[in-house]
Amino acid sequence: MHDEFIILVGESYYEKLLPYLSYFWIPLKGKELGEWIPELERLIKLEKETKAAEELSDLKKR
16 A cells, blocks of 8 residues: 655646655646646546446446
């Protein structure tokens, strides 16, 4: 078991932190500030769709 961190800040904020983290994800890396909200909305939608598909799959197994 391990902790996983999702980093939602700019590079100047996380660059000194990363050496201390083993498991992390930077979903907005390389995105301009104006792209952050649309990208986060896209990721949230994808997560909801994935979760709904998993729940449907679980129901079919019963």
